[in-house]
Amino acid sequence: MSSVQIRDVRKSFGNFEVLHGVSIPIEDGEFVVLVGPSGCGKSTLLRMLAGLENITSGTISIGDKVVNNVQPKERDIAMVFQNYALYPHMTVADNMGFSLKLRGASAEEINGGVKRAAEILALTPLLERYPRQLSGGQRQRVAMGRAIVRDPQVFLFDEPLSNLDAKLRVAMRTEIKELHQRLRTTTVYVTHDQIEAMTMADKIVVMHDGIVEQMGTPLELYDTPANQFVAGFIGSPAMNFLKGKVKSNGSASFEGPNGVKLPLASAPANSEGKPAVYGVRPEHFTIADDGAEAEIVVVEPTGSETQVFAKLGGEQVVAVFRERHQFNPGDKIRLKPDPTLVHLFDETTGKRLNG
Amino acid sequence: MADIAFQPRTAKPQIREATTWDLIKTNRNWLGFWFMLPAMGFLIFFLAYPLGLGVWISFTDAKIGRPGTFIGVENYEWLWDDSIFWLSVFNTLLYTFIASAIKFAIGLYLALLLNENMPFKAMLRALVLIPFIVPTVLSALAFWWIFDSQFSIISWSLKHLGLINYNINFLGDTTWARLCVIFANIWRGVPFVAITLLAGLQTVQPSLYEAATLDGASKWEMFRFITYPLLTPIIAVVMTFSVLFTFTDFQLIWAMTRGGPVNATHLMATLSYQRAIIAGQLGEGAAISSAMIPFLLAAIMVSWFGLQRRKWQQGENND
Numbered sequence: 117m118s119s120v121q122i123r124d125v126r127k128s129f130g131n132f133e134v135l136h137g138v139s140i141p142i143e144d145g146e147f148v149v150l151v152g153p154s155g156c157g158k159s160t161l162l163r164m165l166a167g168l169e170n171i172t173s174g175t176i177s178i179g180d181k182v183v184n185n186v187q188p189k190e191r192d193i194a195m196v197f198q199n200y201a202l203y204p205h206m207t208v209a210d211n212m213g214f215s216l217k218l219r220g221a222s223a224e225e226i227n228g229g230v231k232r233a234a235e236i237l238a239l240t241p242l243l244e245r246y247p248r249q250l251s252g253g254q255r256q257r258v259a260m261g262r263a264i265v266r267d268p269q270v271f272l273f274d275e276p277l278s279n280l281d282a283k284l285r286v287a288m289r290t291e292i293k294e295l296h297q298r299l300r301t302t303t304v305y306v307t308h309d310q311i312e313a314m315t316m317a318d319k320i321v322v323m324h325d326g327i328v329e330q331m332g333t334p335l336e337l338y339d340t341p342a343n344q345f346v347a348g349f350i351g352s353p354a355m356n357f358l359k360g361k362v363k364s365n366g367s368a369s370f371e372g373p374n375g376v377k378l379p380l381a382s383a384p385a386n387s388e389g390k391p392a393v394y395g396v397r398p399e400h401f402t403i404a405d406d407g408a409e410a411e412i413v414v415v416e417p418t419g420s421e422t423q424v425f426a427k428l429g430g431e432q433v434v435a436v437f438r439e440r441h442q443f444n445p446g447d448k449i450r451l452k453p454d455p456t457l458v459h460l461f462d463e464t465t466g467k468r469l470n471g
Numbered sequence: 472m473a474d475i476a477f478q479p480r481t482a483k484p485q486i487r488e489a490t491t492w493d494l495i496k497t498n499r500n501w502l503g504f505w506f507m508l509p510a511m512g513f514l515i516f517f518l519a520y521p522l523g524l525g526v527w528i529s530f531t532d533a534k535i536g537r538p539g540t541f542i543g544v545e546n547y548e549w550l551w552d553d554s555i556f557w558l559s560v561f562n563t564l565l566y567t568f569i570a571s572a573i574k575f576a577i578g579l580y581l582a583l584l585l586n587e588n589m590p591f592k593a594m595l596r597a598l599v600l601i602p603f604i605v606p607t608v609l610s611a612l613a614f615w616w617i618f619d620s621q622f623s624i625i626s627w628s629l630k631h632l633g634l635i636n637y638n639i640n641f642l643g644d645t646t647w648a649r650l651c652v653i654f655a656n657i658w659r660g661v662p663f664v665a666i667t668l669l670a671g672l673q674t675v676q677p678s679l680y681e682a683a684t685l686d687g688a689s690k691w692e693m694f695r696f697i698t699y700p701l702l703t704p705i706i707a708v709v710m711t712f713s714v715l716f717t718f719t720d721f722q723l724i725w726a727m728t729r730g731g732p733v734n735a736t737h738l739m740a741t742l743s744y745q746r747a748i749i750a751g752q753l754g755e756g757a758a759i760s761s762a763m764i765p766f767l768l769a770a771i772m773v774s775w776f777g778l779q780r781r782k783w784q785q786g787e788n789n790d
Contacts, residue, residue: 189688197678
């Protein structure tokens with residue numbers, strides 16, 4: 117196990133720069149999730165960490181050793197690929213023991229290592245099978261087993277769950293997290309799915325267009341997103357954004373679209389009349405008499421909660437209620453955002469304005 | 472309106488029994504048969520019939536212009552005691568074995584090379600195909616000149632380099648002649664092997680090599696443990712075809728040496744042609760051709776087992 121330092125790393129393909137100076141400190145034993153929409157450079161960064169891509173500038177160190185010019189096999193990392201990359205002509209046992217075999221380990225060492233990893237992942241009955249004879253989830257576990265056998269300093273996961281069906285994905289998510297809790301190996305995990313990021317990470321790194329938008333624990337990112345991008349990316353259903361102006365004379369409030377008045381706990385200094393974006397998460401709406409009037413468009417009950425799509429000042433917003441209201445499309449309701457949980461962003465830069 | 476209602480119903484025609492002809496017209500299996508018929512006719516007429524006729528003629532004493540009568544295995548008995556026939560068998564096996572082995576080695580090497588990223592990749596791949604697209608007889612003629620006893624460019628070059636002071640008798644010396652025809656066959660056969668193996672190489676997922684890189688495999692280990700095992704099914708196909716083509720080769724030899732010198736390059740196919748068409752002994756020539764069948768069957772059997780799905784290829788592929 118060891119820490120990983122990514123310092124001002126840049127990557128260009130020809131003249132096209134895809135990573136514009138990314139710095140991420142990763143502590144020993146930490147589970148870090150790189151999350152972002154496709155094309156944000158998260159997979160490229162992971163491949164640079166693995167040594168499959170060159171580093172254009174900046175440094176990556178594993179432990180206290182800069183690995184920019186270290187061969188992949190010398191880096192002591194193990195990677196789980198999106199399509200698992202299992203060797204189709206080798207049995208599960210051979211797949212898992214391949215790295216030990218190349219290292220010149222004895223047959224007993226290989227057997228021992230494979231057996232131990234197989235026990236951790238409940239793969240023992242499958243050791244003599246070929247990858248084709250396995251289900252998606254089993255292949256996924258073999259790919260993880262191959263990584264565990266090597267007992268590496270760092271685990272790298274490249275969207276490992278995206279080839280699985282929804283139910284299996286949830287199960288494997290828990291399994292990976294449990295595995296990390298047991299082994300405590302530093303892990304870097306790439307995904308585009310913010311739910312995966314939220315549920316698994318010790319630290320989430322939100323990336324967008326080759327830069328880091330924000331870094332922090334899942335709840336930090338959820339509670340105080342640094343900008344509008346992170347606010348919209350983290351959380352499901354996504355945060356509602358309403359454009360308008362800050363009113364700070366007298367008690368603070370926000371004038372939303374078509375003059376809708378929305379509550380604000382406090383206004384930032386010198387912000388009277390400043391155009392801004394008002395962000396409120398769907399779960400932070402309540403029904404209250406002093407709320408803003410909205411007209412229901414669609415009601416989607418999921419059982420545990422109900423998602424309500426409504427027009428608020430002409431803009432569509434979504435609200436989530438855990439209690440069961442009797443709503444019908446066309447009904448007028450009064451939606452009130454919890455003023456202490458409201459986010460305010462600069463209209464042009466998207467930066468967070470309130471504390 | 473009303474009179475329509477009162478019109479007597481016309482009796483429905485009775486349902487008649489389906490005749491065999493009806494079945495033949497509508498049954499899907501019969502329909503499939505009709506579609507197959509042209510291809511089947513073609514194969515029977517141009518493949519099965521000539522093959523059967525050839526085997527039949529080998530049991531007769533037919534000569535050109537004389538139908539011949541059945542003489543049992545007399546032709547084969549003659550061949551059994553014919554040292555030239557056995558020489559041609561030896562030549563064919565030598566030619567097939569050496570040429571196929573070298574074609575495989577060079578073809579695999581070229582395929583691996585062309586699979587790498589390099590400048591002008593598409594052009595180089597096209598260039599490799601050139602020996603394959605030149606008509607065989609044309610390339611044979613070119614080799615004939617290259618290996619000419621008087622005007623060979625190789626002799627000329629070596630002389631000008633001061634390495635030799637006489638012309639090499641390429642096609643007049645038995646060892647040289649064998650080497651030359653094998654060389655020409657290799658030159659001609661390498662593109663097929665190389666391009667087919669290249670196609671096979673491209674089906675290997677790049678992520679397997681990445682995984683192997685992280686597992687610590689060197690270039691050689693990647694070839695030995697990943698590329699080669701994954702390529703074996705396609706190698707089996709390519710080498711079967713290569714062996715069959717080489718074993719039955721005729722054009723190249725006939726254009727370059729006509730089996731000479733002193734029968735050193737006579738293959739079974741050329742000897743058969745010489746005996747049957749040039750000398751007119753159709754029965755004997757047919758017997759030589761028919762004698763190739765067991766060898767070819769053996770080659771096909773080898774590939775049959777080689778081509779069987781390996782254990783790792785079984786099961787569903789749901790990635």
